[in-house]
Amino acid sequence: MKLKIALFSVLTATLSFAAQAEAPGGKFAGEAEQMFRSSFKAENPKYWMKRLDQDETMKTCGIYRDNPPRKIGEKLEKLNAATIRYPVDGKLIGDWKEGEKLAAVGTGGHIGFIQPDPAGRVRGGNCYACHQLAKKELAYGTIGPSLQQFGKVRGNSEEIIKYTYDKIYNSNAFTACTNMPRFGLHSWLTPEQITHIVAFLIDPESPVNKD
Amino acid sequence: MIHRSIQSLAALAVAATFAGPLFAQDSKVADELAKYREALADGNPADLLEVKGESLWSEKRGPKKASLEQCDLGLGPGKLDGAYAALPKYFKDTNKVMDVESRLVHCMVTLQGFTQAEVTRQWYSKPGKESDIEALVTFIGAKSNGKPINVPATHPAEAKMAKMGEYIFYRRSGPQDFSCAICHGQEGKRIRLQDLGNLTTKDGAGTAMKTWPSYRVSQGAVWTMQRRLIDCMRQARWPEPEYLADSVIALETYLQKTATGTVMETPGIKR
Numbered sequence: 001m002k003l004k005i006a007l008f009s010v011l012t013a014t015l016s017f018a019a020q021a022e023a024p025g026g027k028f029a030g031e032a033e034q035m036f037r038s039s040f041k042a043e044n045p046k047y048w049m050k051r052l053d054q055d056e057t058m059k060t061c062g063i064y065r066d067n068p069p070r071k072i073g074e075k076l077e078k079l080n081a082a083t084i085r086y087p088v089d090g091k092l093i094g095d096w097k098e099g100e101k102l103a104a105v106g107t108g109g110h111i112g113f114i115q116p117d118p119a120g121r122v123r124g125g126n127c128y129a130c131h132q133l134a135k136k137e138l139a140y141g142t143i144g145p146s147l148q149q150f151g152k153v154r155g156n157s158e159e160i161i162k163y164t165y166d167k168i169y170n171s172n173a174f175t176a177c178t179n180m181p182r183f184g185l186h187s188w189l190t191p192e193q194i195t196h197i198v199a200f201l202i203d204p205e206s207p208v209n210k211d
Numbered sequence: 212m213i214h215r216s217i218q219s220l221a222a223l224a225v226a227a228t229f230a231g232p233l234f235a236q237d238s239k240v241a242d243e244l245a246k247y248r249e250a251l252a253d254g255n256p257a258d259l260l261e262v263k264g265e266s267l268w269s270e271k272r273g274p275k276k277a278s279l280e281q282c283d284l285g286l287g288p289g290k291l292d293g294a295y296a297a298l299p300k301y302f303k304d305t306n307k308v309m310d311v312e313s314r315l316v317h318c319m320v321t322l323q324g325f326t327q328a329e330v331t332r333q334w335y336s337k338p339g340k341e342s343d344i345e346a347l348v349t350f351i352g353a354k355s356n357g358k359p360i361n362v363p364a365t366h367p368a369e370a371k372m373a374k375m376g377e378y379i380f381y382r383r384s385g386p387q388d389f390s391c392a393i394c395h396g397q398e399g400k401r402i403r404l405q406d407l408g409n410l411t412t413k414d415g416a417g418t419a420m421k422t423w424p425s426y427r428v429s430q431g432a433v434w435t436m437q438r439r440l441i442d443c444m445r446q447a448r449w450p451e452p453e454y455l456a457d458s459v460i461a462l463e464t465y466l467q468k469t470a471t472g473t474v475m476e477t478p479g480i481k482r
Contacts, residue, residue: 025378032375032461036382039456048450051385058383065381066392106403109386112451114335114441129402141402143394179393186386 023063041113048111061177068176076176084169084184087191092165092198093156099200100134100207102193103127109188125168125189125197130179133200134207143179151202152209164198257349257426257433257478264350267343273323282318284311284351295355296475299464301366308372310463312437313455315347334454335438338431345424348435352424352477359474360420362467369464372457376465379458380410389447391462405482416469422479429482436463 025032037052057076060068068076086092105124110117128137132146154160166173169184169191183189189197200206268279284294285302299310305317312334319330336342364373383390394402395410409415423436434442440459441451452458 024381026374028371028374029378032378033382035375035461036379036458039452039458040450041453044450051449054382054384058388061383062378062381062390066383066390066396109448110445111448112445114451115445139403141400141405143397143400143402143407181387181389186388188386 021065024065043113051111057172057176064177066177066179073176077173080170080176080182080185081166081173083182084166084173085191086165087195092161092195093202094192094195094199096196096199096203096206096208098193099196099198102189102197103133103200104137123188125183125193127197135211136207147201148208150208151204151206154202156202156204161198161202164201165194168194168197255426255478255480257424257480260346260349260433261353261478262350263341264346264348267347268350273319273325275322275324277322277324279315279318279322279347281322282315284314284318291351291354293355293358293361295352295477296358297361299362299369299372299460299467301368308368308460308464310436310455310460311348311351312344312435313460315344315351316455331454335435336432345433345435345438349424349433349478352475355475356477357474359472360417360467360470362464362471364464364468369468372461372464373468374465375458376461376463379462380465385448387448389449391443391447410466411469413469413472416466417473420466420470421473421475422477422481424477425479425481427481433478 023029040049040052054062057080060072060076064072102124103126105122106126106129108117108121108123127133127147128140130141130144132140132142132148133150135148150164151160167180168189170182171178171180172182181188184191184194201208204210271278281288283289283302284291285297285300286292286294295311298314299308301308302314307313309317316327316330319325320327330344333340333342334344336345362369362373364370380391380395383393391410394400394407395415397407398409398412398415400407408419410419420436423439424433425439426433437454437459440462441454445451
């Protein structure tokens, strides 16, 4: 009985917190947005400044501190699922060796006047920044779950392959406001590059599964 | 009693999750990093910069041939002890919330007669090109060593700035969907091998804020908080905000407010 009461009070406390938690910035959110947008140098090319634009997902995630109510989360997930595009040949699993390279590359896409990336610098998936993958790579981050033995655990059915492709293409199709970037939506990776990372995760010969 | 058993159950579950070779590996890596930091802390190159900053502070410079000794960093003209730890702060004379760098630049313009452009041209150092601002901020920062961070943001302008900083902290944009919170909103996470602080808590924000300005080994230079935060935005693949931009000061106010009470240990030394 005591346990039930304790659980109930924890639950209601959590719920009322979720209901009451103020959006970041509170009543100054609008002003803060204007201030943020006006703090960039005039010399910034327009196509750089476009990177500050927010789509509906970004805006909503900010308001809810990345923890939207389930109903709103579901709406965002549908919206994001509809953006997924596939390679022309329809093949969703590529070359794991290419995927292994992409998983390790964390450069690319830096702009600005102080330390921009040189033109043409390869962009990777930078998977190791957040995930454990091949056993031999010890310098892995922990923001995302460990994906060691991803394919060994889940198998390589068509369903799993499609899920993996979709997740990398647009992570928010499954979990609204996840920390994981939407690699395909932003054309950060091409559909073909995504198929290579899918192979790195699923191919039985890949070090993710073999070692 | 029931409460106690729930607690130990939870502890057990946590232990089970982290047990095994994975946990052993993680803590080994963390130990090595701690040792590395300890070794570096013996001779922090920032100490040299602090000495340079001290002489720049008292040297008569600029068109007005004046020193900075009358500069008011919030505690009164020339009062430096604990000043850094209490910034950003609202200043009546400019009607603005200013951080240490914007206030320092203000002093160099008003007291010494430099133009803003002259003062900020070299706001960060490059190989072979030292920055007076970095030296001065290192010196001013060190004058708060051992003092608790004290930015309660009680003035309405400061409270508003902290709120605006919070807004920016959670704001997602760019080709990687980043916000500050993505990496700095959770406990005990790592990017590659680098530990990430949870900047939404006093502990996390305190650990981060207390050691700036900091010598960065990977950069071979002392970085100020402005430099640090502007680089965060570069890492987020956004354009860079202008030096001394209000959005950077807002983030600093939010972080210093969260860190308030943490004792300063500056200049720090980091990866």
